[in-house]
Amino acid sequence: MTAQGAPTGALREITDRALDTAMSMGADYADVRVVRRVEESVTVRTGRVESVASDESEGVGIRVFAYGAWGFAATRRYDADAIDRAADEAVRLARAAAPSLRRRVTLAERPRAYGTYATPVREDPFALPLEAKVADLLDADAALAVPGVVSTMSTYAAQREWKTFAATDGSLTEQVFTHVGAGVEAHAVRGNEHQRRSYPEARGGRWRQAGYEFVRELDLKGNAARCGEEAVALLSAPSCPEGPATVVIDPSQLYLQIHESCGHAAELDRVFGAEASYAGTSFLTTDLLDSGFRYGSDLVTLVADATVPGGPGSFGWDDEGVAAQRTTLVENGILTGYLTSRDTASRVGRPSGGTVRAESWNRLPLVRMTNVNLMPVPGMSLQDIVADTDDGLYLTTNRSWSIDDRRWNFQFGTEIAYEIKGGRLGRILKNPVYSGITPEFWRSCDAVADERSYVMYGNPNCAKGLPPQCVQVGHGCSGARFRGVRMAAGR
Amino acid sequence: MTTERSAELERYAERLLERARRHGATDAEVSVESRLSALTRFADSEIHQSVTEDTVRVNLRYVQGRRYGMAATGRLDDAALDTLVEGAAANAAGTAETDDWPGLPEPGPIPDVTGAYAAATGEATPELRAGIVREVIAAADAAGVGAYGSYATGTVTTAVLNSRGVRAVQTRSDAWLVTVHMSPDGGTGYAETCAVDVADVDGAALGREAAGKARAADNAVVLNPGECPVVLEEYAVADLLAKLGRCGFNARAVQEGQSFAAPGVRVAGDLVTVWDDGTDPAGLPSAFDHEGVGKERVSLIDRGRCVGLVHDTGTAARAGIRSTGHALPAPNPVGPLPTNMFMAPGRLSREELVGRLDRGLLVTRFYYTNPVDPKRAVVTGVTRDGVFLVEHGEIVAPVRDLRFSQSYLDVLRRVSAIGRDRRTVRGWFGGVSVLGDITVPAVLVDGFRFSG
Incomplete structure (x- = not known):
């Protein structure tokens, strides 16, 4: 665990409002997460940039334990009315679930959570010029395209999430996560035969909680030609025995x-x-x-x-x-x-x-x-x-x-x-x-x-x-x- | 309420388009989707999760000549407009020119779709969902089995506008109830339904269906793997179509040489006819796709032969035709998908289908199926929630679940009879989050290979 300091409490107005409203509506316990998330992604397909996209999402999720049941409601708005409505709705959901309960829910004890955490990042992927990331991907994709390869795909993506957690026992944590992932894949086709080779793997590549340094360490370009060659070679390879x-x-x-x-x-x-x-x-x-x-x-x-x-x-x-x-x-x-x-x-x-x-x-x-x-x-x-x-x-x-x-x-x-x-x-x-x-x-x-x-x-x-x-x-x-x-x- | 919501989203999209234009975009497309959804989940015959959310997604495609970039946000405030335009413009500027950029779609006909929204679903309360769940649980209690499942209700309003003049707005609703009943003696049973209107969801009936299956599946026997005839119930047939839709009838997969589909090629038995139709109120209708292109009815398999593919603007441009209205939300690495699939019914009742089995299996559904070889539509998976040995047309014993690994095309080629009743279930499209459905009958297949 990487406890890196005391929380700032910057979102205290929101978290306190959510918790206070939930308790006033009848909750026995409540916790709240305020999350902001940004993402960026680049996809290169067979030598052309297919998409460059960014995304952001933020909102508040309120979980309550009331009437012996759980309820959860989320809102994308931060104003007091929206927070109150979400907290109220979470309690209402718990109340509606309560008549079906047959087992008493108990919560394992935990100490109050308090502190901060952040992913160690050496090279911030979001600070790096987009052109550089696109160029890295185009280079890797070009290296995939050995003779016989009919299509290629090279992907890079990064996510960053700021998460504040607070609970009615006084817990307060603030965490920042940075994830990056990248990979390349080559496809070869002959008749009804389709073969793929990828590095480090297909479906978005390998991911790590890190900065762009992780993408550089993967050395996509250096491994791409082998992927292409093996995809083509597999077309003529014998089948694996049963x-x-x-x-x-x-x-x-x-x-x-x-x-x-x-x-x-x-x-x-x-x-x-x-x-x-x-x-x-x-x-x-x-x-x-x-x-x-x-x-x-x-x-x-x-x-x-x-x-x-x-x-x-x-x-x-x-x-x-x-x-x-x-x-x-x-x-x-x-x-x-x-x-x-x-x-x-x-x-x-x-x-x-x-x-x-x-x-x-x-x-x-x-x-x-x-x-x-x-x-x-x-x-x-x-x-x-x-x-x-x-x-x-x-x-x-x-x-x-x-x-x-x-x-x-x-x-x-x-x-x-x-x-x-x-x-x-x-x-x-x-x-x-x-x-x-x-x-x-x-x-x-x-x-x-x-x-x-x-x-x-x-x-x-x-x-x-x-x-x-x-x-x-x-x-x-x-x-x-x-x-x-x-x-x-x-x- | 939905009219107000639609108008609000359309106004927002117009403002965003205008800002993109002022910023310097040569073209732009805005897709806004607002979703109010709630779900009540139950396990061991009690509600253990009860959630609701209010979300919005705004997607902007910013075009600068032959470059384009995308940005999305979950906010609707004014500041988000500028951030979104700046982000998408920067993404466009950071890309290379695209040789085969098809341009944004031009305005085209959007079909009139009725029955896509029911106010009762939009107004569904936690108490209503809990009430339906209690009906499911009561049926489980009566059979002495446990109920595990979920009941979700939701409303989605979508607006897609672009600088070429596309203006498409719709509101849809859906209610989806699924339950697995588990018996203390090892049997499990499954039942599922989806509908536009919560009034069409009968919790008690679904609960009885799953409970009956679970009890019938008690004390299952082990059967050696091998090939035998099967009757696949609707849930299993829905999986066949979902996988073939993604691996085969997706024009991108065809254009990249990764699909089995080609015009005129026999991919199924003569009895099999499959199409995609977003406008059919038997499913969860939709008037247009995520590029604002009107949904066309696309014939995919006609009496066993492949006759069509679904397209988005990009694949259609490469093929020299117009989009069929099957684009997914951008960015979309999958390609266009059929998300409202139908199989033509036959004439036999379920009992008559089973009656034709001299010795074979009745299979309720498949689980965790994944392509092993997409180009040949070879899929592996397992049976789940009710497999029964049939001898001389009668169910004689429940059977333990079996793994299979074989081409779904071979399965369709060996369809020898089709049921007359159809069921509509929610479609799952390989992790792609779109609201879709599949309406299918049960089928009799002359041979199905189980591997273990």
Whole structure:
């Protein structure tokens, strides 16, 4: 947690008004977030600037606990009338929900939240001339266009959010978040065959809580030609074979495996059914906690860590005013914890893990992943693991994904596979797809790479809740090997 | 109220256009969308989330010759006007000239659409939503199962104006109720409806449908994967169309060589006819798209053959035709999408469809489906909330959920019968936030491959 000083209290007039009105209308507890968010994005498509866009949004979200129920209302206006109406509406919503209640809601205690947090930024992306960012992207896009590539896309985006949180217990925090993301992708087509290679990945690239220095570190241009060449080469590559295989999974795919089969599965609100009709439930039911349930092999330790500097899901305090922390979800293969809110944590007799966030001012805060990371294991680098593999596949860069509502039965496809023979990477294979059952898969992990290949990936579009909310989450990992994985037909 | 809102947004858009002109734009487009929405969510048969929001989005496309830039804001005050114009102009100035800039759309016909807004939906209260939810829960209670779902109501007023003379304004409403009922014995059931008018949402009926499914799905048996005939209920068919719409009938995907669609190509069985029609009041009608272009009815599949694509201004210019009115909000990396899709009904009842299965499965819906190979429309996903083994035309046992990975085109090619009743559900278009719908019947498919 990065507590960087005392809050200014600049928005106190708004936050006090919201909290006072909510309490006067009958709330037992209330909190309020005032959020301003700006974004910019550039998209270059096949050598031309397709779009340059900027966006801003701001408003107030008021959450109340009244009559034993939650209510939430949001307004884009800051005047006293609008704040009063929103606070009143939030209490009215709670009152309307109260007759249906069958379970008493209790909130895990937390200390008063007070302080500030800001993303460390070396090169402010919003201060950099637009022309420079467009030029960087055009350069990278041009490098993608090797012979045989039919279309390309290169993207850059940045987001900055100012968030003030206040609650009726006197909590007050002010946080400023800066996220940047960038990536390139090349497409090759022949007949009915379409292949894509991307760097660091498609769908907007890799994200970090950082300044433009992160985009420079990615070196899009330096990696673009390889993407183009591999996209074209995949058209002529043999198909990845079906059947059980030893697979070494690169961080560019493993991060999404963690996201879907661990991160979401560990969300305690899902376990309790809060997302059953949309995002789904979880096989990690609470009877498994403290029962020694083996989620993975001894090498598998997964943590939810909101304190990682630069992690896309890092912060000072969550949207309930709980300080950022590191919670072990799986330790040496055994389930040990969940991602929790104040009300879900109280149901398992634990303090909140501080993992509640909302997409923006107009959305109700929910249990969300922070940075859910697979911890590196000292001993072997990722290259050592490949060298230690006699016959297998090296899978890199996610292409497709699907998992059932319990986070149990999954299938992933990657953009490319490299054959491993005698400890060396060999020919490329197209359309690799693997499937499995979550705990069986993680129990089959017999090697996790050390910190030399540890990298933080981010998912800027992790969707959950209704109305759907997307937040930034992070996943650090170093790559790992799994035995007996089912490879399936990818076409 | 909606008339006042429409007029207010149109006046605002006019002022913004004028400021863009004065600033030096050679052309400009303003899209303003005001949304009042509320949602009541329930889990374990009690309301656990209850929310409301009042939001506005203003999008400005500022054109300077062959350059254009975009800016958006969530504010409607005067200061926001200037900030928006300055931002969009700066974005335009920072770009390179665009060789194939199609220009902004010219004014064209906008269809008369009736039944897009219901005052009762616009005036829906937390108490009304909670009342409907209690009906859903009561049906669950009666069956001894738990209810998990949500009931959302909303009103959206949209105004799209541009310097070429486009003036398009409309107000739409929608009510969307979805529930999953979960039995203590492992069964789950699903029911969903969407409508313009809250009066058309029957919570008790939906609750009974989901409860019946959940109880029927109790103590499901494991079935080995493989190929078998299936009856896909409407929820599953809606997913087929949504995925094919995005991967295939999107003109951008075609122009970039990433789609299976081409005129005359057989993509489905003879019985299958699919079109997009934003004006049909059976769905959630819309008169125009996010560029202010009137919605055209576009035939996508006619008796099994691909016959059309949906276009926005950009793809239409490249194809040398006019837009069909299917643009999404800018900036839009996806391309145009069909967001009001229909499949022609057949003649059989649901029971008759099931009766034609000698040995096969009845599938309620698909979940978490994603393209594995978009060009071949290969999609993976799982079944959810009710799969049943059918023998000699009778349901004999519930079945555990199964994963599949196969081409949705192969599924449509093997459609051998179609149900006569259709259902309208909210369309999900791969993360694109647009209000759309899909109206489909159940279908009988001669062979469907399950992988595990």
